[in-house]
Amino acid sequence: MHATTRQRLALPIALTALVALALLSLAVGDMRLSVSEIGQGLVDRDSLAGTILWQIRLPRLLVAVLVGAALSASGLVMQAYFRNSLASPGLLGVSSGGAAGAVIAIAAGWAGASLLVLPVAAILGALVATAAVLSLARKGASTERLLLAGVALNALLGAVTSYVLSQANVSFERNGQILFWLLGGLEDRTWEHAVMALPIVLGAIVLWPLGRQMDLLSLGANEAQSLGVNVRRLRRQLLVLSTLMTALGTAVAGTVGFVGLIVPHLLRLLVGPEHRRLVPLSLIGGAAFVVACDVFGRSVGGLRLGIVTSLVGGPFFLWLLRRSA
Amino acid sequence: MTTLSITNLSVGERLRDVSLELPDGVLVALVGPNGSGKSTLLQAAAGLLPATGRVVWRGRPFSAIPFIERGQLTAWVPQEAQFEFGFSVRSVVAQGRFAHGDDDAGVESALAAMDLLALAERPVNQLSGGERHRVLLARALATAAPLQLWDEPLAALDVRHALQTLVLADNLKKRGGTVLVSLHDLRVAHCFDYVVVMQAGRIAAQGRPDAVLTPELLLNVFGVQARLEPGLTLSLPSTSSA
Numbered sequence: 001m002h003a004t005t006r007q008r009l010a011l012p013i014a015l016t017a018l019v020a021l022a023l024l025s026l027a028v029g030d031m032r033l034s035v036s037e038i039g040q041g042l043v044d045r046d047s048l049a050g051t052i053l054w055q056i057r058l059p060r061l062l063v064a065v066l067v068g069a070a071l072s073a074s075g076l077v078m079q080a081y082f083r084n085s086l087a088s089p090g091l092l093g094v095s096s097g098g099a100a101g102a103v104i105a106i107a108a109g110w111a112g113a114s115l116l117v118l119p120v121a122a123i124l125g126a127l128v129a130t131a132a133v134l135s136l137a138r139k140g141a142s143t144e145r146l147l148l149a150g151v152a153l154n155a156l157l158g159a160v161t162s163y164v165l166s167q168a169n170v171s172f173e174r175n176g177q178i179l180f181w182l183l184g185g186l187e188d189r190t191w192e193h194a195v196m197a198l199p200i201v202l203g204a205i206v207l208w209p210l211g212r213q214m215d216l217l218s219l220g221a222n223e224a225q226s227l228g229v230n231v232r233r234l235r236r237q238l239l240v241l242s243t244l245m246t247a248l249g250t251a252v253a254g255t256v257g258f259v260g261l262i263v264p265h266l267l268r269l270l271v272g273p274e275h276r277r278l279v280p281l282s283l284i285g286g287a288a289f290v291v292a293c294d295v296f297g298r299s300v301g302g303l304r305l306g307i308v309t310s311l312v313g314g315p316f317f318l319w320l321l322r323r324s325a
Numbered sequence: 326m327t328t329l330s331i332t333n334l335s336v337g338e339r340l341r342d343v344s345l346e347l348p349d350g351v352l353v354a355l356v357g358p359n360g361s362g363k364s365t366l367l368q369a370a371a372g373l374l375p376a377t378g379r380v381v382w383r384g385r386p387f388s389a390i391p392f393i394e395r396g397q398l399t400a401w402v403p404q405e406a407q408f409e410f411g412f413s414v415r416s417v418v419a420q421g422r423f424a425h426g427d428d429d430a431g432v433e434s435a436l437a438a439m440d441l442l443a444l445a446e447r448p449v450n451q452l453s454g455g456e457r458h459r460v461l462l463a464r465a466l467a468t469a470a471p472l473q474l475w476d477e478p479l480a481a482l483d484v485r486h487a488l489q490t491l492v493l494a495d496n497l498k499k500r501g502g503t504v505l506v507s508l509h510d511l512r513v514a515h516c517f518d519y520v521v522v523m524q525a526g527r528i529a530a531q532g533r534p535d536a537v538l539t540p541e542l543l544l545n546v547f548g549v550q551a552r553l554e555p556g557l558t559l560s561l562p563s564t565s566s567a
Contacts, residue, residue, distance in 0.1 A: 083409045
């Protein structure tokens with residue numbers, strides 16, 4: 001297909017794929033639902049199909065969509081910020097930071113107090129991780145420096161999480177909850193989780209118009225500034241957006257790796273590096289990718305989301321490293 | 326009118342108490358040994374470094390100019406041309422119009438001026454070093470900014486494109502632009518209207534080339550013995566339309 005045709009069709013195709021995968025996600029499960037049953041169930045909440053949809057599958061789908069969009073867009077933002085196409089929330093340790101924050105909140109028993117505690121704890125953890133990455137690897141850092149900083153942070157934050165897990169005074173039930181973060185999954189997601197993740201929509205709206213400025217930034221901060229971009233403000237916006245979106249995604253689904261690496265990368269290969277196209281495509285494509293991974297995991301007997309994305313993403317990442325070497 | 330006015334500008338130890346006034350319509354060479362502060366001066370003049378002192382563009386203090394207008398008034402070309410992402414040559418040059426609402430005016434002529442039309446759809450991260458520099462120069466041309474600050478634009482270019490770049494700079498000057506170009510080739514600096522010589526973060530001398538680039542100064546600043554004698558002279562053929 002010609003490049004301009006691909007660019008024009010990419011967004012409609014991504015949207016169609018997302019809608020189709022969303023329908024599939026509502027249909028697949030212990031009880032299979034046909035399209036007409038889904039339609040009926042959505043209208044009649046008291047029917048069996050209605051109960052399944054409204055209590056289980058819709059909140060799960062909504063969380064999957066929001067998490068996918070958030071992680072994918074965060075990856076895109078970090079890649080433009082660090083001018084490095086291998087930057088992503090998982091590799092840089094920002095996801096681990098969010099998870100560590102959430103784990104501490106659960107272990108301390110604060111998480112039950114309010115709906116706000118878990119996301120706020122995840123945001124704080126992710127902010128600490130982002131600050132650490134920034135101080136370890138300056139903007140425009142080499143791949144080696146960036147990845148090494150990520151390795152160090154992931155190890156450090158993993159140690160924090162392991163320490164919390166190994167504390168004898170943490171109850172068995174809480175330990176189970178904590179393991180959930182480490183695995184990353186969408187099991188038993190409720191409307192509460194969907195509400196927790198809802199600010200991701202706000203982040204997407206703020207991010208949407210920044211694409212053009214991200215183009216200029218991704219080719220050099222000084223260059224962008226001399227061309228008329230307020231680089232300091234743009235960087236602050238991008239950093240806050242990527243950290244918040246990663247943290248919220250992690251707060252509701254645990255650590256889900258590789259989404260922010262794979263999706264923007266594939267889209268860049270398909271439609272080129274212009275961020276005005278990549279921002280909306282990453283949001284929608286990331287949502288579609290996570291919904292697809294979730295449907296796949298469920299249909300092969302309950303593979304958790306984080307496992308599926310890592311099974312897909314790990315080999316992809318190695319292929320990327322080999323290609324760029 | 327004064328296009329660029331710098332007063333007592335200092336950047337840490339790299340640039341100390343530099344003052345410089347450049348009028349409209351002048352082509353200025355910035356020379357000096359490695360590490361003498363040429364790049365720092367260019368970046369500080371472009372407002373890209375935290376500095377003490379005053380930078381005034383066309384009568385307006387730099388800090389009072391909104392970012393978007395800065396992009397309309399000044400173009401800065403870095404010494405390093407590295408691109409991580411594979412934007413097309415045309416789209417990178419079109420970034421020069423960001424401060425003009427992305428109107429694409431002058432993008433094609435900037436591409437043509439730098440011999441880039443044939444490469445227009447190529448990804449910039451697959452170009453050679455000299456080609457990447459031409460892309461950056463074309464982007465600077467596309468901004469149509471009256472103040473052009475170019476950091477060693479000739480170093481990576483072949484002789485023909487180097488000459489073409491100088492002719493372009495001269496055309497910009499004739500249309501009232503101010504072009505400040507850092508250079509290593511002192512023979513090229515001789516063709517400029519004005520020369521600024523840097524040494525250890527300070528301006529050692531400034532003025533017309535024949536008044537400034539004296540054998541004494543060259544020995545003192547660069548540690549070389551200078552003499553004038555006939556040699557190889559290169560120019561663009563008269564049929565060339567550069």
